[in-house]
Amino acid sequence: MYCVKNIKDDLFWVGGSDRRLALFENAYPIPKGISYNSYVLLDEKTVLFDTVDRAITGQFLENVEAVLGGRNLDYIIVNHMEPDHCATLGEVVRRYPDVKVICNAKTVPIINQFYEFGVDCRAVIVKEGDMFSSGKHTFTFYMAPMVHWPEVMVTYDTIDKILFSADAFGTFGAMNGNLFADEVNFEREWLDEARRYYSNIVGKYGPSTQTLLKKVGDLDIEILCPLHGPVWRSDICWYMNKYFAWSSYTPEENAVMIAYGSIYGNTENAANILACRLAERGIRNIAMYDVSSTHPSVLISEAFRCSHLVFASATYNGGIFTSMEHLLLDMKAHNVQNRTVALMENGSWGVMAGKKMTEIISEMKNMTILDQSITFKSSVKEDQLAEIAALANAIAESLK
Numbered sequence: 001m002y003c004v005k006n007i008k009d010d011l012f013w014v015g016g017s018d019r020r021l022a023l024f025e026n027a028y029p030i031p032k033g034i035s036y037n038s039y040v041l042l043d044e045k046t047v048l049f050d051t052v053d054r055a056i057t058g059q060f061l062e063n064v065e066a067v068l069g070g071r072n073l074d075y076i077i078v079n080h081m082e083p084d085h086c087a088t089l090g091e092v093v094r095r096y097p098d099v100k101v102i103c104n105a106k107t108v109p110i111i112n113q114f115y116e117f118g119v120d121c122r123a124v125i126v127k128e129g130d131m132f133s134s135g136k137h138t139f140t141f142y143m144a145p146m147v148h149w150p151e152v153m154v155t156y157d158t159i160d161k162i163l164f165s166a167d168a169f170g171t172f173g174a175m176n177g178n179l180f181a182d183e184v185n186f187e188r189e190w191l192d193e194a195r196r197y198y199s200n201i202v203g204k205y206g207p208s209t210q211t212l213l214k215k216v217g218d219l220d221i222e223i224l225c226p227l228h229g230p231v232w233r234s235d236i237c238w239y240m241n242k243y244f245a246w247s248s249y250t251p252e253e254n255a256v257m258i259a260y261g262s263i264y265g266n267t268e269n270a271a272n273i274l275a276c277r278l279a280e281r282g283i284r285n286i287a288m289y290d291v292s293s294t295h296p297s298v299l300i301s302e303a304f305r306c307s308h309l310v311f312a313s314a315t316y317n318g319g320i321f322t323s324m325e326h327l328l329l330d331m332k333a334h335n336v337q338n339r340t341v342a343l344m345e346n347g348s349w350g351v352m353a354g355k356k357m358t359e360i361i362s363e364m365k366n367m368t369i370l371d372q373s374i375t376f377k378s379s380v381k382e383d384q385l386a387e388i389a390a391l392a393n394a395i396a397e398s399l400k
């Protein structure tokens with residue numbers, strides 16, 4: 001049975017959610033599921049905004065059919081040609097053979113790579129600033145390359161002031177009946193997942209996201225329709241500011257994350273002692289993670305949130321403990337920058353973790369490594385407590 005939601009007058013959400021998928025992009029755990037949003041506009045011409053992932057094909061096709069109510073589908077606007085939004089494009093074209101596909105020039109070859117139906121005869125190619133009218137509504141298109149793929153664009157309804165923003169402003173998390181962000185406690189229930197989505201999926205492309213934010217910053221946006229997660233019709237500025245911080249690699253909070261990589265628990269012990277010393281200096285909400293038991297996507301997300309990052313690692317076969325090395329390389333790949341870093345290393349015969357961690361972090365932009373880094377030999381000794389206290393002082397001072 002169809003399951004659709006009215007957004008405004010003639011605009012409907014026809015997407016769906018997947019709570020069975022373990023790994024989004026076969027890489028990121030999604031314990032709260034994910035939604036694939038798609039929208040239908042019933043104007044003089046009917047318009048579908050993107051399609052959905054293969055997993056929810058049946059629900060989506062029923063939804064589209066129900067909203068169209070026997071009308072033909074005139075246009076599909078393809079804002080993003082990644083399979084989580086275009087896996088059902090071929091089926092839509094088969095069901096509505098007269099449909100025209102509105103997309104930009106970069107999208108055409110990608111459609112032809114994924115599909116055999118030959119889009120050229122039905123393509124309406126648009127470029128930056130072009131207008132398209134479906135009757136009462138007129139749309140403008142803004143190119144958003146690399147937010148998250150090169151062909152991405154966003155579509156703005158100039159009449160109802162609605163931005164169809166593709167992956168931008170999306171989040172992990174299945175829809176729970178409440179379609180609108182103002183119907184949920186977004187900050188409490190969704191923000192962490194929104195940050196994890198942005199930082200891991202789009203985080204590498206901060207400058208591209210900044211360019212898009214500048215373009216849409218001048219628009220009067222009353223409703224924001226992303227391809228994943230809730231639709232926004234209030235507090236859009238608040239959410240945009242989060243995006244502004246994330247995409248400019250500005251710490252979202254003055255906060256400390258401690259991530260440790262420990263085999264037998266001695267490095268973990270050092271991390272715990274440091275955390276206690278930080279708390280005694282008034283630092284609240286310290287986030288502490290074992291890198292071996294925490295998914296890297298959580299740690300990437302926390303690195304985007306926190307201003308201060310402590311990495312504590314045992315030496316492992318002449319290098320950094322594997323899961324810590326993976327995290328640091330992942331952070332570098334995601335362009336994490338502008339952070340204050342403190343290091344703690346441990347080892348029993350040839351301590352190397354600190355040097356190797358410094359090498360990776362030094363290749364990242366604008367990272368300040370505090371001088372008070374500490375070396376442990378196998379376990380924390382009484383005479384090193386002062387060093388830990390000094391590191392806590394340095395972190396507390398730098399947080400001010």
Ligand SMILES: Cc1cc2nc3c(=O)[nH]c(=O)nc-3n(C[C@H](O)[C@H](O)[C@H](O)COP(=O)(O)O)c2cc1C
Nearest residue numbers: 262263264265266267315317318347348349350378
């Ligand atoms: C597989 C393995 C490889 C290691 N390689 C090194 C090494 O190359 N250099 C070194 O100083 N210590 C090495 N160590 C020792 C640990 O770094 C050291 O015992 C450290 O104190 C462990 O801290 P933890 O208690 O937090 O696991 C290795 C340990 C293991 C289990």
Ligand SMILES: [Fe+2]
Nearest residue numbers: 080082148167
């Ligand atoms: Fe995408």
Ligand SMILES: [Fe+2]
Nearest residue numbers: 084167227228
């Ligand atoms: Fe997506």
